[in-house]
Amino acid sequence: MKLVLDEEETWIIECIKEAHIDCGFHVRDVIKKAKARYGLSRSTVYEIVSYLEFHGLVKTNKSGNRELDQSISYFVTCPVCGKEIPGNEYILENGKSICEDCYLEEHQRIKFADPMAVRSKKLFRKNHGLEGTEGLTDIQKELYKFIQVEGGVTPEKISKLFGLTPQEARNQLAILRHCELVKWRKIGDEICIVPFDS
Ligand SMILES: [Zn+2]
Incomplete structure (x- = not known):
């Protein structure tokens, strides 16, 4: 159910x-x-x-x-x-x-000309010549780098380590997910965020 x-x-x-x-x-x-x-x-x-x-x-x-x-x-x-x-x-x-x-x-945290026009943020970024972490804020870049090094990390850990509220951490991760830089994965009992291509 x-x-x-x-x-x-x-x-x-x-x-x-x-x-x-x-x-x-x-x-x-x-x-x-x-x-x-x-x-x-x-x-x-x-x-x-x-x-x-x-x-x-x-x-x-x-x-x-x-x-x-x-x-x-x-x-x-x-x-x-x-x-x-x-x-x-x-x-x-x-x-x-x-x-x-x-x-x-x-x-519209990621400032593009017309984010409403394109459903796929990845495609949109590509069309605008943005690769990888280009166009992201410093904290988003740092988070992405950290996730790449760690492999899999829980949002709670990210919020603790980076001094973000749980909600802020989740919002930043949502943006990375939309750019198809990271994705969710269940590891054991935990829902972790992992690099998109892992
Ligand atoms: Zn909705």
């Missing part, structure tokens, strides 16, 4: 990720974050956490704490274009989980 989460459920997932410490997460910390950021009530948080538990996304680990099971896949619906996107590919912006295409169209 395909699990598609709504907006509030996606917020809770984001709060859980942030509240996660080594031994799991505590609902109290999720409630604090969800209340401060999204104005969700305690009972809504409990309700959503138990829904996520029902679907296996939240499980109880060996130490008896709740944790997120990253191996369970889910989808979210992009509020801009309505496309269903895998839970590890959306970009959270102002509380909205949007797809990479809509994110790039909104931001």
Whole structure:
């Protein structure tokens, strides 16, 4: 069964990720974050956490704490274009989980004459004589270099090492992915980012 989460459920997932410490997460910390950021009530948080538990996304680990099971896949619906996107590919912006295409169209972080005209960023870059990391910002170039050296790295590691918020790291990676410089790959239990040609 395909699990598609709504907006509030996606917020809770984001709060859980942030509240996660080594031994799991505590609902109290999720409630604090969800209340401060999204104005969700305690009972809504409990309700959503138990829904996520029902679907296996939240499980109880060996130490008896709740944790997120990253191996369970889910989808979210992009509020801009309505496309269903895998839970590890959306970009959270102002509380909205949007797809990479809509994110790039909104931001046009990579400045080209008409990014709307061409669906494939790679083709577009090629037509404009941009190869490899040309046209990227310094941080994007650094990230790409790092991923090439490391082979496979989790977005969490990138956000820690480069001092980016998890969201910022994911946004930068989305741009690299669109340029077909990197791609996602499941390594063991982890979703990693690897060089595109690996
Ligand atoms: Zn979209």
